Amino acid sequence: EAQVTQNPRYLITVTGKKLTVTCSQNMNHEYMSWYRQDPGLGLRQIYYSMNVEVTDKGDVPEGYKVSRKEKRNFPLILESPSPNQTSLYFCASSLSRGVYEQYFGPGTRLTVT
Amino acid sequence: AQSVSQHNHHVILSEAASLELGCNYSYGGTVNLFWYVQYPGQHLQLLLKYFSGDPLVKGIKGFEAEFIKSKFSFNLRKPSVQWSDTAEYFCAVNAGGADKLIFGTGTRLQVFP
Numbered sequence: 001e002a003q004v005t006q007n008p009r010y011l012i013t014v015t016g017k018k019l020t021v022t023c024s025q026n027m028n029h030e031y032m033s034w035y036r037q038d039p040g041l042g043l044r045q046i047y048y049s050m051n052v053e054v055t056d057k058g059d060v061p062e063g064y065k066v067s068r069k070e071k072r073n074f075p076l077i078l079e080s081p082s083p084n085q086t087s088l089y090f091c092a093s094s095l096s097r098g099v100y101e102q103y104f105g106p107g108t109r110l111t112v113t
Numbered sequence: 114a115q116s117v118s119q120h121n122h123h124v125i126l127s128e129a130a131s132l133e134l135g136c137n138y139s140y141g142g143t144v145n146l147f148w149y150v151q152y153p154g155q156h157l158q159l160l161l162k163y164f165s166g167d168p169l170v171k172g173i174k175g176f177e178a179e180f181i182k183s184k185f186s187f188n189l190r191k192p193s194v195q196w197s198d199t200a201e202y203f204c205a206v207n208a209g210g211a212d213k214l215i216f217g218t219g220t221r222l223q224v225f226p
Contacts, residue, residue, distance in 0.1 A: 033213065041218060042119075042203060042216045042217055042218035043157075043203065043219075045213055045214075048212060048213055058213065090156060090157065092157075097210070097211075097212050100145075101147065101159050101162055102159075102214060104149075104156040104157040105156060106155070106156045107156055
């Protein structure tokens with residue numbers, strides 16, 4: 001089954017404790033992206049990747065890092081989480097660039113206390 | 114910068130009522146347009162998309178959308194809503210083959226039996 005998976009689905013952590021949210025897709029998609037969803041703000045892009053070793057900032061990249069060492073994986077790293085990063089995070093993938101339909105993962109609800 | 118506006122933030126309807134959700138974008142060139150739906154507690158799923166051709170696009174579950182280039186709009190419609198249509202709806206635009214999708218802030222639809 002074609003899908004995007006994320007782990008963990010729920011995470012409660014404390015300020016400053018580094019964490020990683022994993023994202024994996026099995027569709028051989030070139031393009032992957034991370035979004036955060038906040039009430040009243042919709043989805044805002046954090047980072048995206050056009051292919052292996054190619055990443056770029058989205059609209060709200062501050063406080064986040066990503067890497068793309070393999071085509072299928074695109075982890076999101078919060079080196080020092082803060083309460084304002086409490087949000088619902090979605091990973092998505094697409095055949096190529098942002099032009100095509102994006103397939104979304106199930107989401108990760110992160111709470112930073 | 115390109116932007117997407119969804120002016121209806123919260124819509125409440127009774128079953129069998131007709132639905133129209135507005136979406137306007139700001140970009141004068143070629144666009145690819147999408148509507149996504151997010152059912153409670155779930156990830157985003159594609160409802161329909163427009164790349165070119167017939168400006169009236171039909172999607173899943175009886176939804177359709179009309180691309181009106183002169184009005185920079187891509188409104189979503191359904192003739193008769195069901196309780197199961199309760200969800201949040203997001204319009205998204207890819208402007209000029211750019212690297213990313215730009216999402217609107219979403220419209221929350223509640224349908225009462």
